[in-house]
Amino acid sequence: xxxxxxxxxxxxxxxxxxxxxxxxxxxxxxxxxxxxxxxxxxxxxxxxxxxxxxxxxxxxxxxxxxxxxxxxxxxxxxxxxxxxxxxxxxxxxxxxxxxxxxxxxxxxxxxxxxxxxxxxxxxxxxxxxxxxxxxxxxxxxxxxxxxxxxxxxxxxxxxxxxxxxxxxxxxxxxxxxxxxxxxxxxxxxxxxxxxxxxxxxxxxxxxxxxxxxxxxxxxxxxxxxxxxxxxxxxxxxxxxxxxxxxxxxxxxxxxxxxxxxxxxxxxxxxxxxxxxxxxxxxxxxxxxxxxxxxxxx
Numbered sequence: 001x002x003x004x005x006x007x008x009x010x011x012x013x014x015x016x017x018x019x020x021x022x023x024x025x026x027x028x029x030x031x032x033x034x035x036x037x038x039x040x041x042x043x044x045x046x047x048x049x050x051x052x053x054x055x056x057x058x059x060x061x062x063x064x065x066x067x068x069x070x071x072x073x074x075x076x077x078x079x080x081x082x083x084x085x086x087x088x089x090x091x092x093x094x095x096x097x098x099x100x101x102x103x104x105x106x107x108x109x110x111x112x113x114x115x116x117x118x119x120x121x122x123x124x125x126x127x128x129x130x131x132x133x134x135x136x137x138x139x140x141x142x143x144x145x146x147x148x149x150x151x152x153x154x155x156x157x158x159x160x161x162x163x164x165x166x167x168x169x170x171x172x173x174x175x176x177x178x179x180x181x182x183x184x185x186x187x188x189x190x191x192x193x194x195x196x197x198x199x200x201x202x203x204x205x206x207x208x209x210x211x212x213x214x215x216x217x218x219x220x221x222x223x224x225x226x227x228x229x230x231x232x233x234x235x236x237x238x239x240x241x242x243x244x245x246x247x248x249x250x251x252x253x254x255x256x257x258x259x260x261x262x263x264x265x266x267x268x269x270x271x272x273x274x275x276x277x278x279x280x281x282x283x284x285x286x287x288x289x290x291x292x293x294x295x296x297x
Contacts, residue, residue, distance in 0.1 A: 005077075007041035010034055011049060012074045015059050015067045016136055026139065075277035091281045092121035098135075099144035102226035103269065104128035106248055107160075108144065111292050115285060122281050130224070135274045141282050143272040146242070156270040157286065160244055160293055164264035166201075167246045169235045170256040179212055179259045186237035187218035188228050195219065199240060201262040212262065229255065240264060 013023040014034065024031040042049050049063035059067060099108055105128065112124055127133065127140070135143055135154065149156040166182070168174045176182060179201070189197055199214045218237050222228050225241050232239040233254040243263075249255025271286055278286070 007037045008070055009074050010037040011041050012071050014038060018057055075275055090121045091119050091284055093281050094123040094125055095282055095285055096125040096140045097142045098127040098133045098140050100130055100146060101128045102224050103144055106226050107244060111289060115288050145272050146269045148267045149270055149272055154272050154274055155276060156272050158268050159271050159289060160269040162242045162266050162269050164240050164266055165243045165246055165260060166238055166240055166258045167232055167255045168238050168258050169233055170254055172235055174258050179262055183214055183216055187216045188231045188237040188239045189218050189221040190228055191223050192221050201264055203261040
């Protein structure tokens with residue numbers, strides 16, 4: 001007996017979500033339908049695919065092998081169907097996006113507004129949070145993440161540089177000829193315990209490469225770079241922050257970069273997603289953000 005495509009697709013969603021209920025929500029069918037399709041597939045294949053108990057659902061060894069062999073094909077088929085449907089209409093549907101709170105508010109919101117104006121039938125479900133978000137478990141289409149992407153099952157595309165540089169309140173310029181003189185000025189810290197911090201900065205490359213260590217002090221510690229920007233703009237100290245935040249502050253005339261040659265290197269900001277078989281609306285948003293924010297190729 002040939003296995004039915006709907007039963008296979010339901011099995012893939014069950015394993016992807018580790019839950020009958022979550023798979024049912026994603027597929028838009030009752031939980032009983034998911035359970036029935038799964039049982040029918042096991043009957044068709046004459047193989048136990050899933051272990052179920054009161055706490056969790058896990059694939060059997062045969063189930064894991066079957067999932068690995070069919071998941072890409074199901075994704076390709078779903079994407080092909082979606083592409084045909086979307087090619088005859090305006091792009092539509094909801095894109096669920098997550099980003100760090102400060103990046104979301106300071107950098108992305110303005111771009112999202114422009115995107116929504118361009119594509120009136122697309123909706124955005126935005127999750128701005130500093131916690132780690134599991135894209136598959138939480139049904140997120142696209143994540144904006146600063147730093148390295150270590151999960152091997154995710155695809156990452158460079159969006160923005162994020163090296164760290166020094167900035168101060170534009171209304172009260174820092175009058176220093178040498179960077180070491182900054183040790184006499186207060187700083188705003190990011191996730192730093194205590195009232196002192198050692199900053200290790202560098203400039204140049206090759207034979208011209210230099211490093212410096214500054215022992216600086218401050219009275220304010222924050223866990224959000226958006227808050228750091230506001231505190232620095234309010235004259236509460238110098239901040240070491242992502243250069244993209246400095247650029248936005250300089251646009252407003254509230255921040256000024258100081259000793260711009262000195263940098264704390266950091267991995268870039270990435271767009272991250274869980275599959276190459278993306279709906280058209282998600283591909284549109286990725287291309288839009290990369291174009292607007294001038295992502296390197």
